[in-house]
Amino acid sequence: MPEASPAGATMRAAVQHRYGPPSVLRPSEAAIPVLGRGDVLVRVGAAAVHPGDYFVMTGEPYVLRLAFGFRRPRQGIPGRDLAGVVAAVGTDVTAFRPGDAVFGWSTAGTLAEYACVPADNLAPVPANVSVVDAAAVPTSGMTAWQAMRRIANVQPGQTVLITGASGGVGSFAVQIAKALGAEVTGVCSTRNVDLVRSIGADHVVDYTKTDFTRTGNRYDVILDNVEAQPLAAVRRALTPTGTLIPNSGHGGRWLGPIGRIVKARVLSGFTRQQLKPFVSVEKRQDLLALADLLSSGQVRSVIDRTYSLDEAADALAYVGAGHTRGKVVITV
Numbered sequence: 001m002p003e004a005s006p007a008g009a010t011m012r013a014a015v016q017h018r019y020g021p022p023s024v025l026r027p028s029e030a031a032i033p034v035l036g037r038g039d040v041l042v043r044v045g046a047a048a049v050h051p052g053d054y055f056v057m058t059g060e061p062y063v064l065r066l067a068f069g070f071r072r073p074r075q076g077i078p079g080r081d082l083a084g085v086v087a088a089v090g091t092d093v094t095a096f097r098p099g100d101a102v103f104g105w106s107t108a109g110t111l112a113e114y115a116c117v118p119a120d121n122l123a124p125v126p127a128n129v130s131v132v133d134a135a136a137v138p139t140s141g142m143t144a145w146q147a148m149r150r151i152a153n154v155q156p157g158q159t160v161l162i163t164g165a166s167g168g169v170g171s172f173a174v175q176i177a178k179a180l181g182a183e184v185t186g187v188c189s190t191r192n193v194d195l196v197r198s199i200g201a202d203h204v205v206d207y208t209k210t211d212f213t214r215t216g217n218r219y220d221v222i223l224d225n226v227e228a229q230p231l232a233a234v235r236r237a238l239t240p241t242g243t244l245i246p247n248s249g250h251g252g253r254w255l256g257p258i259g260r261i262v263k264a265r266v267l268s269g270f271t272r273q274q275l276k277p278f279v280s281v282e283k284r285q286d287l288l289a290l291a292d293l294l295s296s297g298q299v300r301s302v303i304d305r306t307y308s309l310d311e312a313a314d315a316l317a318y319v320g321a322g323h324t325r326g327k328v329v330i331t332v
């Protein structure tokens with residue numbers, strides 16, 4: 001039997017009843033989710049938002065609607081990442097107890113006072129990490145970890161170039177590549193040069209002054225979070241057997257980045273260079289790997305701005321503008 005939340009109990013949440021611009025997101029009352037046997041009810045302390053949340057809120061690219069609801073969002077409360085304190089656990093949960101500090105991800109909405117999360121989607125917050133810093137990690141941190149560790153398998157001494165190094169994914173990727181022993185170059189705008197250096201980049205390319213595809217330098221691994229240059233140009237900056245991960249989620253109104261992903265995959269069959277676009281998949285094992293890196297101080301969250309739950313629309317508008325420095329977090 002699921003453990004029920006108090007009958008009729010409600011919570012504050014950011015709710016959207018239709019797809020559209022950030023103004024569709026309104027502070028409202030919503031029912032506290034009902035716990036399943038393997039679930040944990042988390043009292044949300046903080047929830048990070050990222051470009052994927054913006055795409056889901058707008059319902060564009062339209063292909064997303066196959067998963068999130070065709071005419072209107074099936075899930076009225078947006079948000080995926082969270083950190084907070086366990087309020088209650090389902091009858092099958094043994095890994096967590098009420099009062100534990102946890103972070104992770106939920107597909108049932110996190111921009112709310114409470115979120116219902118399968119226990120397998122959670123990990124303990126490391127002792128030295130704040131709730132805001134922990135909430136910033138899951139989606140962006142796991143994407144960066146999977147790109148650097150699972151896809152590129154970065155080795156000590158390799159040269160790695162990361163575009164969008166000042167953003168959510170990029171700021172984690174720079175630090176993870178350094179932790180794996182790589183020599184890291186971050187590409188960012190002038191105002192973010194000091195930030196990217198401060199998180200460990202050995203070299204910084206200011207894209208407003210220098211085009212990294214025309215410097216003559218070649219890299220073993222390129223994580224291209226922006227895809228501002230054509231694939232052919234970026235490949236010039238890759239070693240003959242290097243790995244390129246095109247990673248921008250932006251693209252056309254219907255299919256988003258799918259056309260570019262297919263093109264890179266097809267081209268990959270005709271070159272010794274590895275062209276490897278990917279879709280990140282949340283894995284608890286990767287969250288635990290990130291918890292270790294946070295614990296040891298090798299990785300930290302870069303927080304750009306925090307917003308209150310009532311300001312969720314402003315937070316999504318800021319993320320949608322695409323100039324985030326690190327992460328945007330909603331504190332609940």
Ligand SMILES: NC(=O)c1ccc[n+]([C@@H]2O[C@H](COP(=O)([O-])OP(=O)(O)OC[C@H]3O[C@@H](n4cnc5c(N)ncnc54)[C@H](OP(=O)(O)O)[C@@H]3O)[C@@H](O)[C@H]2O)c1
Binds near residue numbers: 139165
């Ligand atoms: N593969 C996956 O499953 C997956 C998962 C998560 C995210 N993503 C994608 O990864 C991309 C990055 O996500 P994010 O969360 O890091 O985005 P973000 O937080 O918005 O960061 C983007 C960063 O790029 C910088 N930037 C803009 N133009 C640039 C350029 N020409 N060269 C270098 N940097 C530039 C921006 O700062 P300035 O404008 O100030 O320069 C900003 O700091 C998104 O397109 C997202 O959809 C993919």
